[in-house]
Amino acid sequence: MRLTQWLAVVVLTSSCASVPKPSVSADSSRRVVSGYAIRVLGGDEASFTPALSSPITKNETPYDVIVVGGGIAGLTSAVYLTDLGHRVLLLEKEAHLGGIAAGGSLAQKFYDRGSAYFTDPDEEEQKILERIGLGGFRDQYAIPEPIDSYLWKGKLYLGFWEYEETLRQLPASFEVFKHELEIIDDVGLIPDQPFEDFDCTDIDKETAAARKEYNLENPNCMELDEKTAADWVRAMPTKLATRYDEKSKRIYARYAKDLADGKLDAADPMNDVLGLLELYCRSALGATPDEISAMAFANFYISEIETRYSTPVGTGEAAAQMQKSLEAKPMLIDILTQAAVGKISNGADSVAVMYVKDGKTVEARARFAVFAAQSTLGPKLIEGLAEQDPEKAKIMSEIRYLHYSVHAISVKGHPYRAAYDTWTRAADYTDDDFTDLILGRWMDPEIKGYEGMRDFKKHPKDDVGILTIYHPLGQKWNGKGYTEEQAKDLARAATNRMLQLYSPLLKETWGTEIEVESVETSRWPFSVHVAEPGYFKTKAKILRRPFGRIFFAHNNLGVPSFEEALFRGHCAANNIQKRLHPSFNQEEWTRCPLELR
Numbered sequence: 001m002r003l004t005q006w007l008a009v010v011v012l013t014s015s016c017a018s019v020p021k022p023s024v025s026a027d028s029s030r031r032v033v034s035g036y037a038i039r040v041l042g043g044d045e046a047s048f049t050p051a052l053s054s055p056i057t058k059n060e061t062p063y064d065v066i067v068v069g070g071g072i073a074g075l076t077s078a079v080y081l082t083d084l085g086h087r088v089l090l091l092e093k094e095a096h097l098g099g100i101a102a103g104g105s106l107a108q109k110f111y112d113r114g115s116a117y118f119t120d121p122d123e124e125e126q127k128i129l130e131r132i133g134l135g136g137f138r139d140q141y142a143i144p145e146p147i148d149s150y151l152w153k154g155k156l157y158l159g160f161w162e163y164e165e166t167l168r169q170l171p172a173s174f175e176v177f178k179h180e181l182e183i184i185d186d187v188g189l190i191p192d193q194p195f196e197d198f199d200c201t202d203i204d205k206e207t208a209a210a211r212k213e214y215n216l217e218n219p220n221c222m223e224l225d226e227k228t229a230a231d232w233v234r235a236m237p238t239k240l241a242t243r244y245d246e247k248s249k250r251i252y253a254r255y256a257k258d259l260a261d262g263k264l265d266a267a268d269p270m271n272d273v274l275g276l277l278e279l280y281c282r283s284a285l286g287a288t289p290d291e292i293s294a295m296a297f298a299n300f301y302i303s304e305i306e307t308r309y310s311t312p313v314g315t316g317e318a319a320a321q322m323q324k325s326l327e328a329k330p331m332l333i334d335i336l337t338q339a340a341v342g343k344i345s346n347g348a349d350s351v352a353v354m355y356v357k358d359g360k361t362v363e364a365r366a367r368f369a370v371f372a373a374q375s376t377l378g379p380k381l382i383e384g385l386a387e388q389d390p391e392k393a394k395i396m397s398e399i400r401y402l403h404y405s406v407h408a409i410s411v412k413g414h415p416y417r418a419a420y421d422t423w424t425r426a427a428d429y430t431d432d433d434f435t436d437l438i439l440g441r442w443m444d445p446e447i448k449g450y451e452g453m454r455d456f457k458k459h460p461k462d463d464v465g466i467l468t469i470y471h472p473l474g475q476k477w478n479g480k481g482y483t484e485e486q487a488k489d490l491a492r493a494a495t496n497r498m499l500q501l502y503s504p505l506l507k508e509t510w511g512t513e514i515e516v517e518s519v520e521t522s523r524w525p526f527s528v529h530v531a532e533p534g535y536f537k538t539k540a541k542i543l544r545r546p547f548g549r550i551f552f553a554h555n556n557l558g559v560p561s562f563e564e565a566l567f568r569g570h571c572a573a574n575n576i577q578k579r580l581h582p583s584f585n586q587e588e589w590t591r592c593p594l595e596l597r
Helices: 072-083 123-131 164-169 172-186 205-213 229-234 236-240 246-260 271-285 294-305 316-327 375-381 390-398 484-509 540-544 561-580
Strands: 030-033 036-041 056-068 088-091 103-106 109-112 148-152 155-157 333-336 339-346 351-357 360-371 401-412 421-425 436-439 464-472 516-529 550-552
Touching (some): 036 484, 056 072, 056 351, 072 088, 072 123, 072 316, 072 561, 103 316, 103 516, 109 401, 123 561, 148 271, 148 484, 164 172, 172 205, 172 236, 172 271, 172 294, 229 271, 229 294, 236 246, 271 294, 271 421, 316 333, 339 375, 360 561, 375 390, 464 484, 484 516
Parallel strands (some): 036 516, 056 088, 088 333, 148 421, 360 550
Antiparallel strands (some): 030 036, 103 109, 148 155, 339 351, 351 360, 401 464
């Protein structure tokens, strides 16, 4: 990002070479910059592919399954496999389990380091949440409104989907978008996991009636995957003009008037709403709206206008509950953190997995393996994949991934309590900017609101606030190493940018200011993957198919990623159980496709 105004001015390029180098403290993981310390968590790109060395130590434990990756997908697989009585080795390269669904603490206060919230799940994900002890999340963890607000060119729009008054203040394009998104949902054209098997023909009477009302009685189930999100959104006014219900006619009349009055860009009338959606697409889907599948976008975004849920550590509570479940079965599970996998090999009756732990190369064997790491690593780690399944290996290697930084900022006092999540787009916005700012401590137990729910607008009793900046980095960062120094530079630049954009709002509106005390930044290489148009139609089924004795629980074949990870992890466990016990019958509620060949 390029800051044109002075605020401890930083000019940041992809190499971060132009950032001034301040003095370093005795602890190399922290350093004082402009009065605050920056600490880096998480690994760089190199941590995904460790160098194997000789001699090789043998892990002689006879495992049934080795799970590679301790994120939500890997944890879910391990929970279900151990519940079925299988002996499991779980390998995680980081020091903690949970992957991007991890919690952290700053100034002795908790916050989410990655995945911030989850949505209202369908039956399958609900059953999994019940299994791990989060079945009552609706009563405990609902986020009160306004969940989403929009700081657009210096003006704050509170609850821009929830509050009709706010929606009326925004250009008519916003109302057109929300209405058309809700219509597509009402007629059953937004898929759930697994996207690649989406069949929109089995519908209830209510959905059938909605299709008749909107003249969508013979839909193409995969139509949204055939276009970009931007193309879909830009076509919405034309679609709206064909609708004859009273609400549609009212919204279109407002749109037409705004267009005639010059309030919308005549050349691109949906440009304003696409500016907002670009923030969401970058943050959750890895690219801009003109690059990603409208199917991925619609599935993600329909949840953004509904109630969402979060714990004091975001989705990290799910990881903690699964870890607790696994640790209660010590005879069935070995969990190794800081154990990076370097090679996976199929054998006639087993899988060999080589990993590096405490500087030593170790080989373990099991009857099957679950690959729950990033898809792009498959051809690098799985021996013979490129030669024996070149179609799958090619797709995996060509997936576009996004690096991500999440900056947790400890501030003095509680200067900003307006909204849970504020999406931020300045007048001089570039795609190097951060996307949104989340209020980090709204779930503190002492902050009680109505009916026992937390109320993020109430101040905690102490003088420590946490603001969390979500900062997708873009494709140009891939291959740069994402070093600790770069992570610090990014955190400093994002913090200064936040101060630049929010300080005028706070001073003018509430008479407050942000005083930064420290920053804890988490780097997440290869954490979001781009699903381009046609991805679910042509690639997703190939990606999920097993390779010999290796099953795949990719945690990002679709979105939202938390729910997708639960689904894929459970499905991998069921597939292995079916191989081990052919008489196994899946749960009635699951949509898991069994790969029987």
